[in-house]
Amino acid sequence: RVNADRLWDSLMEMAKIGATEKGGVCRLALTDLDKQARDLFVKWCKEAGCTVKIDKMGNVFARRPGKDDSLAPVMTGSHIDSQPTGGKFDGVYGVLAGLEVIRTLNDFNYETNRPVEVAIWTNEEGSRFAPAMVASGVFAGVFDLDYGLSRADVDGKTMGEELKRIGYDGPEEVGGRKIHAFFETHIEQGPILEHEKKTIGVVQGAQGQRWFEVVMTGQEAHAGPTPMKVRKDAMVGAAHVISAVNRIGHENQPFACATVGMVQCSPNSRNTIPGKVFFTIDLRHPEDKILSKMAAEAKAAAEEAAKKNGLELDFKEIWYSPPVKFDADCVAAVKQGAEQLGFDSMPIISGAGHDACYMNRVAPTAMVFIPCEDGISHNEIENATKSDCAAGVDVLLRAMVERANA
């Protein structure tokens, strides 16, 4: 069994980096805080006897050698960037789970056949730089390196510039090497495990998602003397679409999710009719066919809103992450680990995207979920128990050792 206290202490130590007043974490990708957290992880890994390599996307790989170090490694990992008002567990738990696996193997002087690696994937959240899972995507060959390095934040700063600035523009090529198996441990970020009173979610795959950027352009004019009937109010158009997106989510149950998370109104002045609104749409469904239908419905709503309000419309899909089905053997290794340890488990589909979704394209992959309080994530109050955190790593350890020796 892993050391629950050591794992928890490391989580709480990391949570100080970017800690918010409400008990959460704001550690946006490639900020100084991201660098601090990376530095601490690298220090801990070196103390645990690992070698550390960094690739051109800033992905970090800490390696514990195997008996036969020429074999492809068994890898685990997740991310340490957070949402602007994120929690203490999302991502960083999966990274420190990997470190705890290594520390436990060290405790028992246990040698695996294959090397074991723990990865930090850069910018998983997709919040500062869209889309999500960019750097694992480059690793998996979904995106090319130029695309990855050129992703820009709202101020126009690119990932390439920011990697350089914080000193994490490493020398290694991104991907192109064999990984024997990949596992990712994560809080569920939804309410199912808690509701079903299960400690372990044996993740079968993830739902698909489509992200859009929408710009509606009307005409700025004075909120007082401009008659209602001549207005081209971009915010009125956007409001129509926001309501429609929500309705599309409700109408495509079960499973559908539909969210407008980001809205930028211009010029954003109380007495000026908004001339331009930028907003994002996030659509999700485990079935590709329904996901496509939802996208068509959202587009139709935007076209209707544009026409009705005399607006120009720019409706652009910026990301498509298809539904994912994880590797049967890796999933079985997770299930078996939970059973051997006596944890109540259940199969589950991830509602969120994870680096594991892209790693699944280049390595046999599976995930371990643990419950989080009230199913809340992407929120400063995000919470998980020490014993569930340890249980997830116990399962991870079993699954990794099984794969590393098989």
Added chain:
Amino acid sequence: RVNADRLWDSLMEMAKIGATEKGGVCRLALTDLDKQARDLFVKWCKEAGCTVKIDKMGNVFARRPGKDDSLAPVMTGSHIDSQPTGGKFDGVYGVLAGLEVIRTLNDFNYETNRPVEVAIWTNEEGSRFAPAMVASGVFAGVFDLDYGLSRADVDGKTMGEELKRIGYDGPEEVGGRKIHAFFETHIEQGPILEHEKKTIGVVQGAQGQRWFEVVMTGQEAHAGPTPMKVRKDAMVGAAHVISAVNRIGHENQPFACATVGMVQCSPNSRNTIPGKVFFTIDLRHPEDKILSKMAAEAKAAAEEAAKKNGLELDFKEIWYSPPVKFDADCVAAVKQGAEQLGFDSMPIISGAGHDACYMNRVAPTAMVFIPCEDGISHNEIENATKSDCAAGVDVLLRAMVERANA
């Protein structure tokens, strides 16, 4: 007649201060650019032989002595702050109109009985600091000085701090002195004069307005694994209200205007359900009874949206500017001026609030409107012709001289 070229040249010189790429002006209240524009005006006024005084709200008064300098002055003026994407005429035209009156009186060595004053009123737009017309409001006793100085922008900087910073926290008491008459010249900011092919609008008064600040608070959660039916999406609630406000505007025709100009979505991350949205509502109508009814309808819509989406609601009226009826004698002086000069004119109600609306409480007041292109204002493309600009000042000059000698 006034000097049309000189007036135009001064307008274009001022328009350089804060000039935007699209030909407009961004000169927010109490920024360095506002200071630059003030400094230039003060310089021009001194060159025209005026004495200049500044009060504690940063209002600037340039004075040309009268034959009997102990008499209460006839005053004109407007503002030189702009919207974030404002035009070259809104406000500053009324200030430079006053300067052109003084320059013209100087050209003819004409002595008025009463002194003539030209005012810059601080922060008329209400865009950086809400509400609008704050400093003329303090002058007129509508707001007290503490209220005026404590208005804060989105970064928490107060008008008091910013006045000090730019050196316009003057020594004079705000208001409390007799003004014999006040006139304000302004572009119409709406389409009526252009549509009716009139050069001069004889402004009878202004419609009433009510401004609100609304905060809807739900719960941040992950856009992927959080089922639609448990969400508390503040942006969905806000969208409902934005649509309702627009509908309220359309349903209360003729005359009603209803606008949501400012929306701030938090945490504004693509894959996080918005936990909090702040937005503003601007409602206008010339009839107080209908304006109140619109306000009640907007509040009801917000309550309904909050209930439906499980949100907390904070719905606050931050400003009420009742409908205004200008002084009959001053209005007659404007009408007479237009007639004497042979300009086509018509009575008109202002859709916008103006410093004249507050001055009307402490001095007999009227306004002169000129057309603007396509009725567009609060937009960088805002435009007016040189001859219309001169016509407005010709009328202003007549009206002011008539009052100053009467």
